[in-house]
Amino acid sequence: MERRFQVDLRGIVDLLSHHLYASPRVYARELLQNAADAITARHADDPDAEPGRVVVEPMADGSLRVHDNGIGLNESQVHTFLASVGRTSKRDELGFARQDFLGQFGIGLLSCFMVADTIEVVSRSATGGPAVRWTGYSDGRYTVEVDETARADIGTTVILRPRPGGTHWLAKNQVSELIRSYGHLLDVDVVLVDPDAGQVRLTDPQAPWEIAYDDPETRRAALLDYGAQLLGSRPMEVIDLRVPEAGLVGVGFVLSSASAVGQGGHRVYLKRMLLSEDAKQLAPDWAFFVRGVVDTSMLRPTASREALYSDDLLDQVRESLGQQIRDWLLDLSVNHPDRLAAFLRVHHLGVKALAVRDDEMLRLVDAWLPFETSRGAMPLQAFRRNASMIRYVNTVDEFRSLAAIASAAGTPLVNAGYAYDTEILERLSRLDPKITVRRLDPGELAARLEPLSEEQQRSVAGFLETARTVLADLDCVPLIRQFDPVTVPALYVASQQARQQDQMRRNLAGVDELWSDVLSAFADVEVEHRPELVFNWRHPLIRRIVGSPPGPALRNAVEALYGQALLAGHHPLRAVDTAALNRSFLALLERSFAAPATGSRPATGAAPPSGGGTVPAADTPSEEMP
Numbered sequence: 001m002e003r004r005f006q007v008d009l010r011g012i013v014d015l016l017s018h019h020l021y022a023s024p025r026v027y028a029r030e031l032l033q034n035a036a037d038a039i040t041a042r043h044a045d046d047p048d049a050e051p052g053r054v055v056v057e058p059m060a061d062g063s064l065r066v067h068d069n070g071i072g073l074n075e076s077q078v079h080t081f082l083a084s085v086g087r088t089s090k091r092d093e094l095g096f097a098r099q100d101f102l103g104q105f106g107i108g109l110l111s112c113f114m115v116a117d118t119i120e121v122v123s124r125s126a127t128g129g130p131a132v133r134w135t136g137y138s139d140g141r142y143t144v145e146v147d148e149t150a151r152a153d154i155g156t157t158v159i160l161r162p163r164p165g166g167t168h169w170l171a172k173n174q175v176s177e178l179i180r181s182y183g184h185l186l187d188v189d190v191v192l193v194d195p196d197a198g199q200v201r202l203t204d205p206q207a208p209w210e211i212a213y214d215d216p217e218t219r220r221a222a223l224l225d226y227g228a229q230l231l232g233s234r235p236m237e238v239i240d241l242r243v244p245e246a247g248l249v250g251v252g253f254v255l256s257s258a259s260a261v262g263q264g265g266h267r268v269y270l271k272r273m274l275l276s277e278d279a280k281q282l283a284p285d286w287a288f289f290v291r292g293v294v295d296t297s298m299l300r301p302t303a304s305r306e307a308l309y310s311d312d313l314l315d316q317v318r319e320s321l322g323q324q325i326r327d328w329l330l331d332l333s334v335n336h337p338d339r340l341a342a343f344l345r346v347h348h349l350g351v352k353a354l355a356v357r358d359d360e361m362l363r364l365v366d367a368w369l370p371f372e373t374s375r376g377a378m379p380l381q382a383f384r385r386n387a388s389m390i391r392y393v394n395t396v397d398e399f400r401s402l403a404a405i406a407s408a409a410g411t412p413l414v415n416a417g418y419a420y421d422t423e424i425l426e427r428l429s430r431l432d433p434k435i436t437v438r439r440l441d442p443g444e445l446a447a448r449l450e451p452l453s454e455e456q457q458r459s460v461a462g463f464l465e466t467a468r469t470v471l472a473d474l475d476c477v478p479l480i481r482q483f484d485p486v487t488v489p490a491l492y493v494a495s496q497q498a499r500q501q502d503q504m505r506r507n508l509a510g511v512d513e514l515w516s517d518v519l520s521a522f523a524d525v526e527v528e529h530r531p532e533l534v535f536n537w538r539h540p541l542i543r544r545i546v547g548s549p550p551g552p553a554l555r556n557a558v559e560a561l562y563g564q565a566l567l568a569g570h571h572p573l574r575a576v577d578t579a580a581l582n583r584s585f586l587a588l589l590e591r592s593f594a595a596p597a598t599g600s601r602p603a604t605g606a607a608p609p610s611g612g613g614t615v616p617a618a619d620t621p622s623e624e625m626p
């Protein structure tokens with residue numbers, strides 16, 4: 001036995017309102033779209049028909065009327081199209097959506113049930129026959145009556161009566177805002193009947209990018225004004241966008257402040273009706289500094305009409321818009337370097353992200369984007385003019401602690417501690433084999449610092465002996481070199497090998513016995529590499545310390561300098577490091593505020609760490625800070 005599906009309208013309305021559409025707002029768009037499609041259909045049949053016009057009329061009783069002079073419906077069409085969910089007159093015989101219409105799914109009118117309890121459609125068809133009145137109720141019933149007097153002209157009037165709680169959706173100001181927002185670019189006249197202001201036109205004759213101006217600069221200024229209205233702040237640039245395969249035309253605004261990947265989308269009109277103010281997939285991710293405002297006739301909407309359907313054409317559009325934004329940037333670098341510089345100051349991150357995969361952009365970054373270097377901010381190309389190779393460090397902390405020393409030692413440095421920097425440098429060397437790029441090994445830098453003369457070396461042997469003993473407990477070895485700037489007393493340097501071995505030692509300490517045996521096989525190294533604490537002979541205090549006799553004070557001084565160097569270089573502190581810093585700091589304070597010989601308590605109120613008023617020696621056990 002064959003039966004027909006029954007549709008529970010309440011279930012469908014619930015599905016639409018809670019799961020398909022983001023907001024009841026869309027009812028206004030669906031009404032407008034049906035009116036515009038009906039006008040398109042009438043003009044397709046009769047090019048001489050009167051110009052299309054939609055009149056939106058909020059009524060004093062709270063209902064809303066939308067009149068159009070489109071093709072209209074006759075009695076049988078009313079049964080076929082209005083009363084069947086999923087039926088549409090806007091597909092061809094094979095069921096394909098017809099390009100000239102906005103609608104295609106046959107469900108849009110139902111969205112009116114989100115705001116109305118009844119939908120009344122009064123229509124007279126251009127194909128002849130009497131006027132007809134269809135009334136649909138949200139509980140699933142409908143009535144149809146032929147009423148010759150209901151309407152004299154060809155076209156359709158839709159009347160919505162608000163549902164409880166839905167009154168505000170049909171109020172004049174709300175309706176006017178919704179119709180303008182969705183339909184202001186439609187190329188039919190849409191007017192609002194306002195009892196206070198008369199007839200108000202809600203559509204603009206031309207999109208801002210279609211308006212002709214006398215010269216490009218006036219056009220640019222006008223578009224930037226439009227961008228300012230739309231975005232809330234004046235964009236810094238405007239780019240014309242065009243993808244003929246998708247019938248896409250519009251503009252891209254370059255934001256005047258930095259934004260992050262994934263933030264904000266594009267304003268997309270589909271066949272001049274607003275589809276989304278936040279479409280995400282239109283342009284590539286890297287172009288996050290651009291907000292597009294475009295109209296397209298060929299891209300497809302999702303059923304909710306709130307996003308673009310993801311298909312090959314959308315991929316093609318994204319690719320093409322990416323290319324156009326990229327070309328605009330390259331053009332700026334040739335013809336408007338000042339504007340490019342302003343752009344880069346704000347959007348360097350987006351450009352770097354692009355340079356990581358695009359050679360042209362990489363060249364642009366090389367020539368124009370300032371990097372932080374030990375010689376000041378400059379593009380990499382300028383940096384190479386005075387440096388045979390690009391030596392870089394890949395953390396900002398390392399740059400801060402090494403830049404001045406490296407520069408004074410004749411090794412200029414680039415700070416590659418920000419996002420994409422190292423990838424850009426490495427890619428640059430692959431792009432042009434003449435460009436050598438090397439990460440600076442701090443160990444290599446220590447080796448470039450000037451050693452002491454033989455005589456000086458003999459004079460510091462005693463100090464080095466003490467320092468070696470103190471630093472051995474901290475897995476570090478002492479060195480004395482002379483380097484600039486003289487303001488740096490000591491430099492903590494961990495070469496790459498020292499770091500690797502240190503990591504291995506930490507791993508060993510953190511695993512159980514079985515793993516420890518396995519790992520120790522790898523850790524069995526021939527040469528031990530330890531981090532170095534390089535004392536600066538040029539620093540006056542260091543000379544005084546080096547010249548002091550061995551003893552607790554000297555040991556505290558070594559520990560304190562060790563701690564200071566770790567802090568200055570932003571190196572992580574282990575528990576032993578914190579303990580050493582703590583111990584030496586308190587001991588030095590103790591020494592500065594030593595209790596008088598009578599044995600009375602110190603005036604500062606600071607209790608000595610190990611009691612008795614004595615200064616603790618470096619090897620005096622003290623509590624470790626966590």
Ligand SMILES: Nc1ncnc2c1ncn2[C@@H]1O[C@H](COP(=O)(O)OP(=O)(O)OP(=O)(O)O)[C@@H](O)[C@H]1O
Pocket residue numbers: 030033034035038068070071072073081082087088089090102103104105106107108109110156
């Ligand atoms: N103002 C109107 N004038 C003439 N016909 C209309 C009008 N409004 C609706 N219709 C008819 O009712 C049908 C169903 O409309 P509905 O809005 O539900 O779906 P659609 O516009 O076909 O597709 P979509 O769901 O994509 O909007 C339309 O295909 C059209 O035939």
